[in-house]
Amino acid sequence: MINFYKFTSVVLFSSALLACGGSGGSGGSGGSGGGSGSPGNEAQSISVTPSLGKVSQVKIEIYKDDGQTLLGSATIADEGGIVMDVGGYQGPILAKMIALQDATYFDEAVGANIDLPEGLTLHALSGSVGNLAITPLTELAYQFALVHEAFPLSESSVAMLNSAINTVFAPNVNSILSAPALLGDPAVTSLADDEAGNYALVLAAFALVAEYDVSGQPAIATLNALTQDIADGRIDARKNGDQIANSPYSSFMFDFNVALGKAASSYDYAGDQNASAVSDLVLVLREPEGGTSTAVACNQTWQLTDGLNYQLVYQLTEGLNGYITTTSSDTTILGGVEFNGEQTFEATSALEVVTSIAPEQVFEVTNLSYQSGTETGEELLVHGFIESKIQEGFTFDTIVSNTPSELLRFNLNRGDSYSQTFEQNQKQQANGIPLQDSTTIVEYEMRYVGRETIIVPAGAFEACKFSISGGPRRVLLSSGAVVEFNDDEANDFWVSVDSGLLLRRVVGLNEELLLEATIADQAITGN
Numbered sequence: 001m002i003n004f005y006k007f008t009s010v011v012l013f014s015s016a017l018l019a020c021g022g023s024g025g026s027g028g029s030g031g032s033g034g035g036s037g038s039p040g041n042e043a044q045s046i047s048v049t050p051s052l053g054k055v056s057q058v059k060i061e062i063y064k065d066d067g068q069t070l071l072g073s074a075t076i077a078d079e080g081g082i083v084m085d086v087g088g089y090q091g092p093i094l095a096k097m098i099a100l101q102d103a104t105y106f107d108e109a110v111g112a113n114i115d116l117p118e119g120l121t122l123h124a125l126s127g128s129v130g131n132l133a134i135t136p137l138t139e140l141a142y143q144f145a146l147v148h149e150a151f152p153l154s155e156s157s158v159a160m161l162n163s164a165i166n167t168v169f170a171p172n173v174n175s176i177l178s179a180p181a182l183l184g185d186p187a188v189t190s191l192a193d194d195e196a197g198n199y200a201l202v203l204a205a206f207a208l209v210a211e212y213d214v215s216g217q218p219a220i221a222t223l224n225a226l227t228q229d230i231a232d233g234r235i236d237a238r239k240n241g242d243q244i245a246n247s248p249y250s251s252f253m254f255d256f257n258v259a260l261g262k263a264a265s266s267y268d269y270a271g272d273q274n275a276s277a278v279s280d281l282v283l284v285l286r287e288p289e290g291g292t293s294t295a296v297a298c299n300q301t302w303q304l305t306d307g308l309n310y311q312l313v314y315q316l317t318e319g320l321n322g323y324i325t326t327t328s329s330d331t332t333i334l335g336g337v338e339f340n341g342e343q344t345f346e347a348t349s350a351l352e353v354v355t356s357i358a359p360e361q362v363f364e365v366t367n368l369s370y371q372s373g374t375e376t377g378e379e380l381l382v383h384g385f386i387e388s389k390i391q392e393g394f395t396f397d398t399i400v401s402n403t404p405s406e407l408l409r410f411n412l413n414r415g416d417s418y419s420q421t422f423e424q425n426q427k428q429q430a431n432g433i434p435l436q437d438s439t440t441i442v443e444y445e446m447r448y449v450g451r452e453t454i455i456v457p458a459g460a461f462e463a464c465k466f467s468i469s470g471g472p473r474r475v476l477l478s479s480g481a482v483v484e485f486n487d488d489e490a491n492d493f494w495v496s497v498d499s500g501l502l503l504r505r506v507v508g509l510n511e512e513l514l515l516e517a518t519i520a521d522q523a524i525t526g527n
Contacts (some may be wrong), residue, residue, distance in 0.1 A: 043088055047131040047179070049081040050097040050122065051203060052219045053106030054184035058097050058116070060084065060134075065092040065153040075100070080182050086129055092153035094142075095124040097134045106184020108204035108263065109211045109218035113184060120220070126177055127158035135199075136206055136223045137176040141165045143227045144283060148453070148460070160285040160453070168235070168283055172198045172276040183267060191264075193271030201260065201269050202276055208259035210248035221248050233455030235281035241457070253278050285453035291414055293451040298464035299410040300380050300500040301373045302519075304345045306335035312501075313516040315457070319509025324356040326515070339370035340383050340401040346370055365389055372405075382406040399427045402442075409446070410464075417447035419470075444470030454494055456503050458514040459526035463494040463503050498527050 048060050056078045062071045071086040071093070086093070103116035124138035125145060132138075141161045150157045166176045173195065180199035181188050191197035207219035215221050225247040228239045237247045249255040257277045264273040287293055309332050316325040329349045337346035346368055353363040369385040384401035403423045412418075421443045428436040449465040468491040493505040501524060505512040517524040 043085060044090075044129050045083050045085045046129060047081060047083050048076075048095060048134065049132075049179040049182070050076065050134040051180050051182055051200075052116075052122075052136065052207075053108055053203070054080055054113075054182040055097070055103070055105045055116065056113075057100045057103040059100055061096040061098065062086050063094040063096070064089060065094070065151075067094045067151050067153070080185055081179070090129060092125070092127050092155060092158050093129060094153065095126070095132055095134055095138075097122045105219070106182075107207055107217065107219050108183055108267070109207040110216075111266070114217060117217075117220075124177065125153060125158045125161060127153070127155040130177075131179070132177040133179045133199075135176065135180065135203060136219065136226070137165050137169055137202070138162075139223060140169070140226055140230060141176065144230050147231055147233075147455075148285070156288065159288055163288075164283045164285055167286075168281060169278060170199065170202045170276070171278070172271075173202060190268035191270065193269070197269065198271065198276060201263050201267070201271075201273065204263035204267055205256055205259040205276070208262050209252070209255045211259070211262075213246075213248045218248070221246075225249065226252075230283060232457075233283045233460075235283075253281055282454070287414065287450040287452065291450055293414050293464075295410045295412045295448045295464045295466075295495075296378055297497045298495040298500055299378055300408065300495065301377060302500045303333060303347065303371060304335075304373050304380075305333055306345070308333040308520060310517070310519040312514065312518075314502075314512055315515050316510060316512045319511070322356075326354045328352045337370065340403065340405075342370075342372065342381075342383050342405065344370040344372045344383050374407075376411065378409070378411040380408040380410075382408060394430050395432075397429050397432075399429075401425050406442075412448035414448060414450040417445055419443070419445045442470075444468055449492075451497075452494065454504060456513045456515075458501075458503070458517055458524065461494075461501075461503055461527050462497045464497065465492065465494050467492050496524075496527060499524050 046062070050058060050060070056076065059073060059075050060082060061073045062084060063069055064071060071089055072084050074082050074084050076082050099116040099118055099120040101118050103118065104113045105116045106112070107114050122134050122136070122139045123142035124132050124134040125141055126132050141164070144164060145151065145153070145157070145161050148161070150161060162176055166173065170176060178195050178199060180203055181191055181196040183200055183204060191200050203219075206222045210218035210221035213221040225237070225244055226235070228244050229235050229237065229252075232238070232240045235252045237244050237250055237252065260273045260276055263269065309330070311328070311330050313326065313328045316327070317323070329351045331347050331349040334346045334348070337344055339346070349367045349369070351365040351367065353365060354361070366388045367385060368388070370383040372381045372383065373379065374381065382402060383405045384399070386400070387398040389396045401424070403425065406422055407420055409418055421441065423439055424442045425439045426437070427434065445468070447467045449467055451462060452465050453460065453462050491505070491507050494503045495501065496503050499517070499519065501514060501517055503514050
């Protein structure tokens with residue numbers, strides 16, 4: 001279970017954020033507001049608009065933040081939406097749409113009204129009592145809430161859940177709780193370049209992703225696949241590594257972006273369809289604007305323990321060609337070792353490397369890294385490393401030293417950054433014979449972006465996100481592998497709260513993920 005309380009205990013909401021609300025088209029991603037979950041003195045009513053296209057013959061139910069206490073219910077015949085009384089309750093709510101016996105919906109891929117399976121249920125989450133829509137996107141936010149065991153709901157958890165879906169699937173929509181234009185309604189003959197039109201375009205593209213699905217219910221086919229796909233936090237037609245049966249897409253990004261063009265043409269969209277294109281299919285729960293978290297809890301000085309042993313497995317995927325490299329490392333720490341004139345902790349990592357190009361071959365590498373801490377215990381000094389490879393009877397060593405030592409700071413508040421400059425000397429030798437000696441001036445800026453909760457193969461983690469700009473330089477990763485960064489490559493990485501593990505790193509089009517972690521015989525599967 002993701003501990004939303006722990007996450008939000010370091011988050012202070014600004015008055016602007018608290019005023020966002022969950023009402024249709026009000027901005028944000030739908031979900032802050034009252035938050036107390038307690039009854040108020042004045043009766044409140046909300047407008048509810050379900051859409052797959054236009055939906056008819058459905059029941060709407062509104063529940064308190066526990067998802068079980070019913071506040072009110074009503075039936076929508078053919079009017080497209082309804083205004084409901086929810087009494088004096090103030091706080092997060094769960095809305096349900098339940099298909100009745102004669103329910104229909106307008107499927108944008110089919111271009112006609114078709115039967116909606118009786119009993120089919122869609123949900124929406126709102127952080128406050130306010131106007132809302134119930135759509136495939138709000139259903140995905142609900143399913144993501146189940147993944148993170150987010151009930152009972154809170155303002156902050158709803159805001160993060162809705163934002164995660166909003167950011168990935170609808171970048172040109174302000175709020176997934178806003179009311180879309182209802183395609184299938186005779187009054188809607190085209191889509192404007194506004195909130196309602198942009199949202200309807202996205203929903204139409206969802207249906208068109210499954211245009212050729214044999215079920216005859218394209219919009220539902222896409223939704224069924226996506227509700228499984230989000231379980232591991234990334235949209236890749238897989239659920240926890242296993243291929244999703246009967247998925248209408250193999251690459252959601254490609255298929256959806258193509259479908260946007262079809263939807264824009266079919267429904268006479270007035271805007272730029274490219275503004276709605278998806279690009280990053282990793283779902284994260286981001287710290288809200290106004291958050292005041294610190295990076296101290298993501299300190300990596302845990303590595304500075306004499307005698308510590310740990311095992312890590314990482315997977316690197318190269319975006320341009322799809323090649324996959326899996327690196328397994330077994331590392332032991334030894335204290336009191338001198339390197340580059342400094343007393344350090346030496347980490348000896350025995351690596352086994354397997355690539356998708358030659359999966360039958362296992363490459364063995366031994367790397368040594370040298371680090372120490374500062375007096376505050378909130379900073380890590382990286383003195384250098386030695387990469388050693390044996391090839392055709394020769395031992396090739398690359399010795400990299402930093403002068404002065406590279407400083408990794410964790411005493412940062414959200415949005416803080418710092419710059420540093422140092423010399424990185426690189427010596428190469430074969431069987432002890434010098435081959436090459438070079439020095440590079442390294443300059444870069446490190447920024448603490450904020451807290452995010454992400455899912456990687458090793459588990460679900462609350463993490464600190466950092467971003468680096470500048471270089472070039474060579475770095476020994478937590479996996480024990482050595483990588484080289486160029487000046488122009490974007491470099492974002494996520495470090496786990498408490499355990500300080502590198503969870504994810506994105507460099508340009510390449511992505512590295514933590515598959516497994518064991519520290520001192522203790523498996524790390526989340527926090």
